[in-house]
Amino acid sequence: xxxxxxxxxxxxxxxxxxxxxxxxxxxxxxxxxxxxxxxxxxxxxxxxxxxxxxxxxxxxxxxxxxxxxxxxxxxxxxxxxxxxxxxxxxxxxxxxxxxxxxxxxxxxxxxxxxxxxxxxxxxxxxxxxxxxxxxxxxxxxxxxxxxxxxxxxxxxxxxxxxxxxxxxxxxxxxxxxxxxxxxxxxxxxxxxxxxxxxxxxxxxxxxxxxxxxxxxxxxxxxxxx
Amino acid sequence: xxxxxxxxxxxxxxxxxxxxxxxxxxxxxxxxxxxxxxxxxxxxxxxxxxxxxxxxxxxxxxxxxxxxxxxxxxxxxxxxxxxxxxxxxxxxxxxxxxxxxxxxxxxxxxxxxxxxxxxxxxxxxxxxxxxxxxxxxxxxxxxxxxxxxxxxxxxxxxxxxxxxxxxxxxxxxxxxxxxxxxxxxxxxxxxxxxxxxxxxxxxxxxxxxxxxxxxxxxxxxxxxxxxxxxxxxxxxxxxxxxxxxxxxxxxxxxxxxxxxxxxxxxxxxxxxxxxxxxxxxxxxxxxxxxxxxxxxxxxxxxxxxxxxxxxxxxxxxxxxxxxxxxxxxxxxxxxxxxxxxxxxxxxxxxxxxxxxxxxxxxxxxxxxxxxxxxxxxxxxxxxxxxxxxxxxxxxxxxxxxxxxxxxxxxxxxxxxxxxxxxxxxxxxxxxxxxxxxxxxxxxxxxxxxxxxxxxxxxxxxxxxxxxxxxxxxxxxxxxxxxxxxxxxxx
Numbered sequence: 153x154x155x156x157x158x159x160x161x162x163x164x165x166x167x168x169x170x171x172x173x174x175x176x177x178x179x180x181x182x183x184x185x186x187x188x189x190x191x192x193x194x195x196x197x198x199x200x201x202x203x204x205x206x207x208x209x210x211x212x213x214x215x216x217x218x219x220x221x222x223x224x225x226x227x228x229x230x231x232x233x234x235x236x237x238x239x240x241x242x243x244x245x246x247x248x249x250x251x252x253x254x255x256x257x258x259x260x261x262x263x264x265x266x267x268x269x270x271x272x273x274x275x276x277x278x279x280x281x282x283x284x285x286x287x288x289x290x291x292x293x294x295x296x297x298x299x300x301x302x303x304x305x306x307x308x309x310x311x312x313x314x315x316x317x318x319x320x321x322x323x324x325x326x327x328x329x330x331x332x333x334x335x336x337x338x339x340x341x342x343x344x345x346x347x348x349x350x351x352x353x354x355x356x357x358x359x360x361x362x363x364x365x366x367x368x369x370x371x372x373x374x375x376x377x
Numbered sequence: 378x379x380x381x382x383x384x385x386x387x388x389x390x391x392x393x394x395x396x397x398x399x400x401x402x403x404x405x406x407x408x409x410x411x412x413x414x415x416x417x418x419x420x421x422x423x424x425x426x427x428x429x430x431x432x433x434x435x436x437x438x439x440x441x442x443x444x445x446x447x448x449x450x451x452x453x454x455x456x457x458x459x460x461x462x463x464x465x466x467x468x469x470x471x472x473x474x475x476x477x478x479x480x481x482x483x484x485x486x487x488x489x490x491x492x493x494x495x496x497x498x499x500x501x502x503x504x505x506x507x508x509x510x511x512x513x514x515x516x517x518x519x520x521x522x523x524x525x526x527x528x529x530x531x532x533x534x535x536x537x538x539x540x541x542x543x544x545x546x547x548x549x550x551x552x553x554x555x556x557x558x559x560x561x562x563x564x565x566x567x568x569x570x571x572x573x574x575x576x577x578x579x580x581x582x583x584x585x586x587x588x589x590x591x592x593x594x595x596x597x598x599x600x601x602x603x604x605x606x607x608x609x610x611x612x613x614x615x616x617x618x619x620x621x622x623x624x625x626x627x628x629x630x631x632x633x634x635x636x637x638x639x640x641x642x643x644x645x646x647x648x649x650x651x652x653x654x655x656x657x658x659x660x661x662x663x664x665x666x667x668x669x670x671x672x673x674x675x676x677x678x679x680x681x682x683x684x685x686x687x688x689x690x691x692x693x694x695x696x697x698x699x700x701x702x703x704x705x706x707x708x709x710x711x712x713x714x715x716x717x718x719x720x721x722x723x724x725x726x727x728x729x730x731x732x733x734x735x736x737x738x739x740x741x742x743x744x745x746x747x748x749x750x751x752x753x754x755x756x757x758x759x760x761x762x763x764x765x766x767x768x769x770x771x772x773x774x775x776x777x778x779x780x781x782x783x784x785x786x787x788x789x790x791x792x793x794x795x796x797x798x799x800x801x802x803x804x805x806x807x808x809x810x811x812x813x814x815x816x817x818x819x820x821x822x823x824x825x826x827x828x829x830x831x832x833x834x835x836x837x838x839x840x841x842x843x844x845x846x847x848x849x850x851x852x853x854x855x856x857x858x859x860x861x862x863x864x865x866x867x
Contacts (some may be wrong), residue, residue: 252815298653305861
């Protein structure tokens with residue numbers, strides 16, 4: 153079991169925070185946003201400076217599973233003044249204790265995927281790849297594989313999406329890094345196999361930028377109590 | 378007993394599907410009883426082994442000497458068949474175990490499918506089986522059919538021929554009701570197993586058996602729920618490179634899921650997940666029950682195409698265009714024929730016809746050429762991977778021509794038959810020598826002389842252009858899936 157999970161279970165957390173979820177993703181080779189967890193406005197300003205504006209500010213807690221609805225997210229922060237305002241606004245909006253505030257690079261890309269994991273009673277850990285973004289539920293364009301599986305299977309999974317064309321040259325943007333996406337899908341399966349305590353994983357969105365690079369922009373790892 | 382290892386006969390299920398002798402419980406001389414019907418099925422197919430009916434009071438059952446108890450049997454049979462009231466099933470299986478019987482088919486219901494009390498009873502049944510080392514099919518199943526062994530212990534009398542489709546089904550009645558259905562296309566089961574509640578033999582065990590069975594060319598699965606998920610995927614991936622598997626999953630829609638719940642008392646997974654599971658397993662998924670058998674039919678009869686480039690041959694515009702349309706909807710392409718092929722075809726096609734794709738004769742001058750010389754040219758084209766051919770041969774027209782030539786009625790019948798035979802021979806020989814798939818499609822009955830002959834000679838003739846095209850796409854999909862698994866193994 154990964155130390156991050158052991159520690160979260162020890163504290164009785166229902167999930168890993170976004171920050172810790174991404175630490176675990178990176179440990180499995182999955183690319184995630186560059187970000188810093190800070191405890192004060194001063195640290196926030198220094199972190200944003202180091203990352204480079206624009207940045208995103210998010211409240212970070214293992215008990216905060218729906219951040220946007222809670223008013224716990226500010227995107228497209230262009231300068232330090234706006235950053236400090238956002239910091240104050242989010243601190244006031246979220247009542248519960250936080251791990252800290254997350255200062256995150258702002259990733260741009262018009263193509264969004266969702267990668268997830270559920271556990272099925274018959275098949276065990278099942279990895280899902282889907283079309284992300286606001287139409288995720290409406291289009292319900294998803295493909296599943298049962299872990300473990302290899303990259304050949306992961307590439308086949310991409311072809312199963314109805315909208316698989318967005319992974320190719322798309323409106324002047326470079327094709328997505330399919331090999332890295334395949335590695336990501338197999339890694340998500342491996343995470344679940346190696347960590348029985350993981351109940352569900354949501355990487356939503358996984359953004360494909362104009363150069364075809366992948367970045368996990370938000371992530372949630374739910375634990376089994 | 379055989380001595381050398383035999384991957385087929387050594388399969389644990391072998392005696393269950395190929396018994397040399399049977400103890401039969403639950404048959405009497407009352408024809409309304411289910412057990413009597415099932416024993417009657419065994420008898421009417423002419424089972425060659427010994428049958429020992431066990432009955433508490435009857436001296437004979439359906440003309441066979443009956444035994445009061447399994448302990449009285451003169452030998453230990455390979456198999457026990459139990460069609461008994463639920464209450465005495467556990468005790469009867471125990472008596473079978475004491476006699477040394479190691480295989481059983483438990484037809485009786487009233488177990489897990491009936492709720493918690495039934496589930497407890499089923500656990501008792503499994504405990505008895507474990508104690509005596511018994512493998513049994515069921516409970517709550519409709520049994521087994523193995524026409525190659527003249528063994529049919531289902532509720533329905535077998536009407537058909539020994540064939541090449543091995544079916545494992547979570548619906549029992551489906552198995553029995555397809556006997557006649559397959560026979561109309563001149564195909565049949567190599568073996569069929571109704572798995573019922575899958576207490577000690579599940580769908581994965583059946584797949585392993587059918588994979589080893591030399592009569593089975595293609596495995597069909599009717600699935601409401603897969604219990605051993607990982608084992609299912611791994612078994613399928615071992616089998617698929619050698620033998621295709623087709624599955625129909627009933628449980629995908631919410632309505633289907635409710636039916637599955639009340640039917641075998643198991644939970645069904647979501648439809649999209651099963652899509653992924655089947656692809657990962659290399660299994661060709663059939664969207665309908667009709668497709669399950671269509672796909673088994675062509676996968677058992679045809680070599681899969683190298684790729685998806687198809688030619689449609691027709692002498693009638695509408696059905697040909699419909700086939701072409703169905704091809705493109707199903708991911709098959711219809712490339713233009715190359716110049717050489719068109720030159721070779723020109724003398725064979727009337728001037729009113731078309732050398733595009735579909736190749737449309739508009740009028741078939743000579744049915745023999747339509748089924749031999751023309752397909753030969755088309756299939757020899759290296760850019761053609763397979764062919765769909767429209768089959769419509771009204772015997773009345775042919776007979777009228779013969780009549781005009783002064784032939785007697787008797788001669789006309791004979792000649793019609795001979796022409797049909799010749800056509801069928803040439804067409805089936807052609808597909809075999811060129812190792813490319815040919816699928817016919819028609820709106821004519823399978824009883825029409827030429828259609829019947831084509832079917833008897835092994836050409837699949839599907840009952841519509843759409844079904845023909847879907848079946849061709851399934852062949853292509855099988856090749857792609859098997860190829861994918863081959864790449865992963867390497």
